[in-house]
Amino acid sequence: MLTDKLLIGILRAGAMMAALVMLLILIFLMHESWPALSTLSIGRFMTDASWHPLEGAYNLMPMLSGTVLASAGALLLAVPLGLASALFIVFYAPLHLATLYKRLIELLSGIPSVVFGFWGLTTLVPLINQWNPPGASLLAGILVLAMMILPTVTLTAYTALAAVPDELLRNAAALGLSRWGMIKGVALPAAKTGIAAGIILAVARALGETMAVLMVAGNVVQYPETLFDPVRTLAANIALETAYAMGDHRAVLFVSGLLLLLLIMVLSGMAGLLEKQRHA
């Protein structure tokens, strides 16, 4: 059939385009970071005295640690909260409340990151400042990130828990398990790969989040000693410096972009594996 062939052709072209764009971005990143990777040794990104790109000091580690700490902190808050929310929706809330609550979470996931940043900057940062100055800090970054990834964790955990077959739960109930015993013993183990995949997606989002973190985290390049110290993340660094960076400096920024991309690729690869395991 001609229409079939046409349709297949269009679909194929669309799919190729999408894949090609991804590939091109990767090639572009590698190409642009090549000057730095070839002339500077990779060790210098770890051993240089500091991040003073204009003086040729390219230590990425403080910013990498900022990225990792902010994401880890956000995860520490968002995972228990998100899991609790999902359990509430699936197992405890009356139907109308569950629907309403889920809508709310879905809405939360649709809020643009800059709005979170804006709210953080005008509300959260002054609050933290009153408590322990300067306010713009790792803590502020963690809190804003946690709110941003909370819907991802909640909605994926919800989907995984809602997909646990009814028969399993009826069996558990018939064995005299309490509701919590049923959740802990049967529902969570049955849903664990789906939940883990959701958490990994949330980490990926947190690692790459730029705008909101940039607005509240203070952006000082340093290893934070307390939660109240300002930090700069890799993503924020790219956004802050690309406009004026040249030569090696520019190439090193691309290296940090490549680093983020690789981190996220590894994470989503892991999520994919988990997903496959679940359907196996």
Add this chain to the structure above:
Amino acid sequence: MNANQYADKPDAFTLGPLEEGSACCDPQPVIQVRNLSLLYDGKTALDKVTLDIYKGCITALIGPSGCGKTSFLSAINRLTDLIPGCRVTGEILVNNRDIHHPDMHVQSLRRQVGMVFQKPTPFPLSIRRNLSLPLNEHGITNKTEVAAIIGQVLRDVGLWDEVHDRLDASALSLSGGQQQRLCIARALALEPQILLMDEPCSALDPLASGVVEDLICRLRGRYTIVIVTHNLAQARRIANYAAFFWVSGRAGQLIEFGRCQHIFESPSHELTAAYVNGVRG
């Protein structure tokens, strides 16, 4: 009543550990159902059933689909509580205790009244964990005790030889028949007095079905078994008593209850006769 009454059931009194428990020839009611009605969203699904289930016997519930057999079964362990919009009226006494009485703890009721479902549903955990989870939940946490119970129930259902060297493998790796026997073992681990079985063989192939059927027969005497089955030949083979349900209007009703032989060979109701002879249903 004499001990030879069920002599036509060759495995009525089995050897080995399953032998203990009272014989099924001395009908002592262990479940007494009085005027039980079941409504889903105000619509009657089961209408005023009154029935005694006798201790140590196998009672088969037969009848066409949609006549309320499964609803009846799940009312006995109050699994109907989980169904939104489901209302139960009337009285069910298990060991002379009203199961709807506020003092009745539903978890201990379900411990006393085990249930096996149509579809084998092992939890997606290891074989060992499938059995230890309900035990832990009911406060049996001592490792040696748990291991002993696991060994015992797996032997009871004839799975021990097949799985003893891979207790930590996923229960989902078992075949359908093995999974169903594991589910039976899981119910037995809690030492229930009564086992409710909802078409336990219908999702299995004939061989596995035969194995499970033999197992059910071996449980006779030690447990009181109520089994829903669409397989009339099976009901006839294994049951001591049979209850025939029929749908009249929209609601299921109990038409006739009696000894298995009576229901199948000389039923008093013409609907029963038509159904067991395959004329209707």
